[in-house]
Amino acid sequence: MEQYIIKGGSPLVGEVEIGGAKNAALAILAAAIMTDETVTIDNLPDVNDINVLLEAMEGIGAQIQRVDRHTVKINGSTIGDFSIDYDYIKKIRASYYLLGALLGKYNKAEVALPGGCNIGSRPIDQHLKGFRALGAEVEIEHGKILAEAETLKGTHLYFDVVSVGATINVMMAAAMADGLTILENVAKEPHVVDVANFLNSMGANIKGAGTDVIKIRGVQKLHKTEYSIIPDQIEAGTFMFAAAATKGDITVLNVIPKHLEATISKLEEMGCQVEEFDDAVRVVANKRLKSTQVKTLPYPGFPTDMQPQIGVTLALSKGTSIITESIFENRFKYLDELARMGAVIKVEGNSATIEGVEKFSGARVSAPDLRAGAALVIAGLATDGITIVDDIVYIQRGYEQFEKKLQGLGAMIEKVASEKEIQKFKLKVG
């Protein structure tokens, strides 16, 4: 099992290139099979979730051609099977997008109930409500969701909760339904807009993505396109908090600063200097930061996927901070690990009270999920001494070459897989 070993305590300084957004890419890859023509997708992050989804798509007959590390050509004309097995997709959440894509194109889909990070109960009732409203029969049998329709028909639907996944999934299916679909109380995340833009570039007729109401006029056919995925706001924010926690100076390159506003505003409140450029953001922290309050909310609120990264940074900041996690009920597990490094935290329900400490002490900790894992790496980088992070397979789900990018900023971090490699690292760093 691979681990990260870290010798922290030095500021991270330099520039880092941000890749394409995992959560946009997963939906866009699935949507690419909705035409029989060849779709080229660029700025794809080379992370495990993407590779798992591509394998699942190949498994049902789609032709996948890797042009280079970040570019893929997809042709869905050879799909002969509408059923995705659990073995393929148990590790990823976004497999559910194949449901919307297959249902939209073929009026039939069978997809095993999704996996993904264990950050809460994560129901998919809103996805199913949307498919049913479009006229599909939907059953859950033997761990699979079975959806089928004679024809999909446009509908007017009000989501009960704001869900990224349900918004995108129902929007995909509706893109090829008969007539007009109006979706209300939808998610407004940048990746929702990116998927709508992608579908429109294939000939769909979707308006309003990024607002509370999306209107989709169904089309009979979609066509080929070439599309570049937006930058990953969560990867960018992770490096921005790495700058803050290590009292560093990091410029994240290839970002859309508008997508980072909630993160930027918290960093400024905490005492960081933040400079915005056209497609870059620089974060400088040259003193101990201040406490603040933060509540996770759907976009444009503070993202739940950034909650552990701010949590680690606040645990080192002066004063008492309160974090309220309002999206997922099980996203504080990293705080137990952080307590092993000396953080002082009390969790009650969906809120954590953090008494900032001057410093952590290195320890062996486990990544409980993707973002929590990245946050524990940040904690290690901010700590004198040695930290070992176990279960980095979670981190590899969503961060491309995480340790290499951190090394480029001066971090002493290595991926190791044996006691011998751990000892070698310790000897090297003294």
Ligand SMILES: CC(=O)N[C@H]1[C@@H](OP(=O)(O)OP(=O)(O)OC[C@H]2O[C@@H](n3ccc(=O)[nH]c3=O)[C@H](O)[C@@H]2O)O[C@H](CO)[C@@H](O)[C@@H]1O
């Ligand atoms: C692959 C992907 O893009 N994952 C992201 C996506 O997850 P995901 O799409 O699973 O998250 P949702 O936006 O759907 O979840 C938001 C809230 O709605 C609830 N809910 C959702 C669907 C549903 O049918 N019923 C229901 O009650 C969830 O339990 C949660 O409390 O958005 C989350 C919120 O920004 C992010 O943390 C995840 O990184």
Ligand SMILES: C=C(OP(=O)(O)O)C(=O)O
């Ligand atoms: C929670 C995440 O992913 P998923 O929804 O795929 O589990 C994430 O990207 O932070």
